[in-house]
Amino acid sequence: MMGMQATNLQNLPENYVMKFWMYHAMTWPQISFVAEDHKGRIVGYVLAKIEEDSEEKGEPVHGHVNSISVLRSYRRLGLAKKLMLLSQEAMASVYKAEHVSLHVRKSNKAAIGLYRDTLGFEVAKVEKKYYGDGEDALSMRLSLKDP
Amino acid sequence: MSKVLPTPAKRILPSKEATLFKELLTLYETRQLKKGLKTSDQILKKFPEHGETLCMKGLVLTHMGKREEGIDLVKKGVRLDLTSHICWHVFGLIQKGEKHYEEALKSYTQALRFDKENLNILRDAAQLQTQLRLFDALVETRHTLLRIRPTLRQHWVALAVAHHLNGNLAEARKTLEHYERTLKNVPDYDIEHSETLLYHIHLLEEMGEFSDALSLLDINAKSRSIVDRAAIMEYRARLLSKLGSDEAEHAWRVLIEHNSDCYDYLRGYLSNQGLSLDATSTDALTILRQFSTQLPKATAPRRLALNIASRDDFRDLVKPYLLSGLTKGVPSLFVDIKALYCDDSKRQIVEEIVEAARADFSPDSTSPSPSSSSAPTDLEPTTYLWTLYFLAQHHSYLGRPQQALETIELALAHTPTLPELHACKARTLKRAGDPFGAARCVDEARLLDGQDRFLNTKCAKYLLRAGLIDEASAILDATSPGADLEDMQSLLYLIEEADAHYRNAKLNLALKKYLAIFNEVEDDQYDFHGYNLRKFTLNIYLTLVKWEDRLRSHPAYVKAALSASRIYVALHDDPSIAKAASSAPQLTDAEKKAKKKAKKAAQKVQEDVKKAPAASANEDKGLEVTLPKDDDPEGIKLLSVADPLEHAAKLLHPLSALSTNNIDAWLAIYDVAVRRKKFLQAVKALNCARALNHEHPELHIRLVHFRQAVQALPQQLPAPIGPLVTEALAKLLPDEVSLDTYNGQCLQRHSSEPLAVLAAAKVAHALEAPLQEVEEIVFGTLREDSKLDVPSALQVVTFLTSIKSERLEEFRKACDVRFEVSTVFKPAEELQGLRKRAQVGEEETKVESPAA
Incomplete structure (x- = not known):
């Protein structure tokens, strides 16, 4: 958890207090993953949750990727893709999640490329001014049902 | 009753x-x-x-x-x-x-x-008892709750967990078994039940009841009561291994095929065969090679093979690994590889291969060598770039700053816009003793990719290392101001800023940051003592409790506690430090500006707080104390405590149980104990330190100090402490040896080790040797065969300053010559100039980098 938080603080503008990280790990321990270097230091993570209440709103149970990050110095190793795949699989197998959703900054071309081209996500809608600094978010989702 | x-x-x-x-x-x-x-x-x-x-x-x-x-x-x-x-x-x-x-x-x-029998009160009491780790009482409370409401599922598992925490695994097991027998009509696909079963299996495993654990697992996996398939596979492999079953190998193989980059799985597979990843072994190597062939996308088996291969095997394996990394342009390749350098022959082989690659990839390579494995024609020009990048890091790491800088300049001439290259140059300069140039370079990297938080953070870190605290804050403010970083517990930020204040002799501000580390993490667990039981996520909960118990062994805490305790000891030895800090020193312009800004921000927070209640009078603010206004932003109060040693002892207390292998921790514990007149504690600390490294230079200083402290006592310590201390001291430093002789012997034994020489000089000074003699010893660090490096040379400078040596400038000059790239040994005026230039670096005006 501390490693995840440290990586997040080093890398991303969206940060959270420790208890937020704990809350996710304690509630859905199966679907978040970390990548470590050969010394066991954390260099990337994916933090995910399950939207369960949504059943009432007519939405099926689905996973949501809260935050994913790989240290700049550990890019081009395919870590983000591996982390995403592990999380997606756990969401489907443990929680029977029907799809997985996430938000991404509109300007983040590299990430959008990974989600759309590599992992098969599609843009569901655009959320205006989603981020603290006023940037729009793309809301993306991927079905987890067997094709 | x-x-x-x-x-x-x-x-x-x-x-x-x-x-x-x-x-x-x-x-x-x-x-x-x-x-x-x-x-x-x-x-x-x-x-x-x-x-x-x-x-x-x-x-x-x-x-x-x-x-x-x-x-x-x-x-x-x-x-x-x-x-x-x-x-x-x-x-x-x-x-x-x-x-x-x-x-x-x-x-x-x-x-x-x-x-x-008030359920609410009992439940809250249980949470408090867990927080306070009063497990006997907790078991009793959980019992009462279960007796009052036996129909509530969570009351059963809560009692089991209480027994478990209390170390009574057998009772925990009984409780769970009883509970499972009473269960009726568990719905299909019940994740809570699934987690409870996994907890039960884990408990059995912890008790060493492997076959019971395995059969419970198999039954419930088959009936689909356990829904976490990944967990099933992991538990199975582990249990089969522990039972020595033939099926274990297959179970591990399935896991590896599932996630081939998990070190634990590969380790599990090998250890099941009686093989380890820590020693050279041809059998293990054969297996890893098989996995590499079967799973072409997996990187872990390839990388692990490099650890255990030797000589020709290593050469054969590392070559494709390196070339593929260079061609793909993997930025972490060097960091990944350098761990192998503890073996000199491996370092040599890597160097040979990459140097050869550089010759092959070079655009003006006159004769593409026919032996080259990759045809130069279809090479991307970036491969050459990444090769240079690798070599620059290689030389920098091995303490060859000149070569590193030459290589990096070649790369920069090739592609001036790659931030990694500037960051690499910065790192080289930092290592070689030029923190200002380093800060400037990393700032250039930052300007090339302004959106990138990673570079931003690096830049702030380097500015802090150069002592430019205000400039660092300005950079950090762009993403996340210091107060936020403290709330989020950015350990990197807290430690680096505290260290920077420490180096700048602003002990009050340093102490403030050191003490901010982990001040809330222990409170954070409180709610989970109830929450996880309701959610039935029990295994992860027990991990959390254990993690919290070991929290203070985290390197960041250890570092902060040691530094803070050093400050407290200094305060005890010289109380005038606190007064000097509180008598408002002359602020620099930058500091004034920062202060004004902080004041403004604080005002804004106050206003926000004022505004809030007007919004809704009915709003629930909860019972938790909202952060009171910081009435000590400068840390002056922290510095003016009446009993600094007691504060230090409190900070160090967790380390004596959690950091038993850290010699610095024992030395700090000694420093505090001897000043508090806790002589038995002092003896214990010295004995523990000695067991870890009896030749440690800092231990040498303490041993002499201890003999002096005991001899200086106005009267003998009363029995039984007195005789015990005398006896222990005689073992640590025999009575018949005079301190001068003892010091001289140490110096002779370690004459080429700068820190040992420095320690001998400090001891000589403490024994009131003439200044000239002390200086003579210190200058021994400059001898040809001395392994002097920049950090230890800086320690020498600090010592010479503290004894007001007139030969300080002479020493600095010698270091300036010895460490060509360094700037830290330049005269004070010149340093001022360098500082300014580093500050300018963050503005648009680009300063030309000095020729390497």
Whole structure:
């Protein structure tokens, strides 16, 4: 958890207090993953949750990727893709999640490329001014049902 | 035993008020605070001395943000009705909100005396007992809860977990088995049940009951009661291995095929075959090679093979690994590989291969060598770039700054816009003793990719290393100001900024940051003592509890505690430090600016707080203490404590149990103990340090110090301590050896080790040798064969400064010559200039980098 938080603080503008990280790990321990270097230091993570209440709103149970990050110095190793795949699989197998959703900054071309081209996500809608600094978010989702 | 107490007359209300009181309780439960306040006033109008109502009103007021007024009422209410469980419960809630767990538990215990079976009170008490790690009491409370409501599933697992925490695994097991027998109609696909079963299996595994664990696992995996397939596979492989079953190998293989980059799986597979990843082994190597072939996308088996391969095997394996990394342009390749350099022959091989690759890839390579494995024609030009990048890091790491800089300049000439190259140059300069140039370079990297937080953070870190604290804050403010970084516990930021203040001799500010580390993480676990039991996520919960117990072994805490304790010791030895800091020193312009800004920000927070209540008077602010205004932003109060040693002892206390392998921790514990006159503690610390490394230079200083301290005592220590200390001292440093001789022998044994030489000089100084003699020893660090490096040379500078040596400049000059790239040894005026240039670096005006 501390490693995840440290990586997040080093890398991303969206940060959270420790208890937020704990809350996710304690509630859905199966679907978040970390990548470590050969010394066991954390260099990337994916933090995910399950939207369960949504059943009432007519939405099926689905996973949501809260935050994913790989240290700049550990890019081009395919870590983000591996982390995403592990999380997606756990969401489907443990929680029977029907799809997985996430938000991404509109300007983040590299990430959008990974989600759309590599992992098969599609843009569901655009959320205006989603981020603290006023940037729009793309809301993306991927079905987890067997094709 | 329990006797029913008669209700005291003063508590009984007439029926109208009694109804109102019930209403008040409901209003509080539903957090209708404003109405609750009105109702309580209605009762109090007629019965101003009604303790329970006073407490409830106080509680409501506290929730509404009127903490002081509220707490006064609660205290008054408790005094007026000392036998009311409501009064004590409310008092306990308030204390819990203040994070005074021990006092809160006392109040809860009082409340339970008067209402033995109150579920809410029992549940809260259990959480407090867990937080305080009072496991005997916890088991009892959980028992009571289960007895009152045996139908509630979570009461069963809660009792099992309590037994488990209390170290009684057999009882935990019995409780779970009993619970599972009573279960009826578990719905299909019940994740909570699944987690409970996994917990049960884990418990059996911990008890060493592997075959029971395995059969429980197999039955429930088959019936699909356990839904976490990944967990099933992991547990199975582990249990089969522990049982020595033939099936284990297959189980591990399935896991590896599932996630081939998980070191634990590969380690599990090999250790099941009796093989390890820590020693050279041809058998293990064969297996890893097989996995590499079968799973072409996996990187872990390839990388691990490099650890255990040697000589020709290593050469064969590392070549494709390196070339593929260079061609793909993997930025972490060097960091990944350098761990292998502890083996000189491997380092040599890597260097040969990459140097050859550089010749092959070079655009002006005259004759593409035919032996080259990759045809140069279809090479991307970036491959050459990444090769240069690798080599630059390689030379920098091996302490060859000149070569590193030459290589990096070639790369920069090739592609000036790759931030990694600038960052690499920065790192080289930093290592070689030029923090200002380093800060400037990393700032260039940052400017090339302004969006990137990673570079931003790096830049701030380097500015802090160069002592440019205000400039660093300016950079950090762009993404996340210091206060936020503290709330989020950015350990990198807290430690680096504290260190920077420490180096700049701003001990008050340093102490403030050091003490901010982990000040809340232990409180953070509180809610989970209840939450996880309701969610049935039990395995992860036990991991959390263990993690919290070991929290203070985290390197960041250890570092902060050691540095803070050094400051406290310095304060004890020289109390004038605190006075000097508090007598408002001359602020620099930048500091004034920063102060003004901080003040403004603080004002804004205050205004926000003021605005908030107007928005809704009914808003629940909870019971937790909202952060009070920081009345000591400069850390002056922290520095002016009357008993610095007691503070230091408290910080170090967790380390004596958790960091037993850290010699620095024992040395710090000694420093504090001997000053507190805790001589047995001091002896223990020295003995532990000695067991770890009996030749450690800092230990040498302490041993001499201890003999002097004991001899300087006005009278002998009383028995039994006195004789014990004398005996221990005689073992550490035999009586018959004079301290001068002892010091001289140490110096001779370690004459090429700069820190040992420095230690000998410090001891000579403590033994009141003439200054000239001390300086003579110090200058031994400059001898040809001395392994002097920049950090130890800086320590020497600090020491020479502290003894007011006139040969300081001579030493600096010698270092400046010896460490060509360095700037830290330049004369003071020149350093000022360099500082300024590093500051300018962050503006648009680009400073030309000095020729390498």
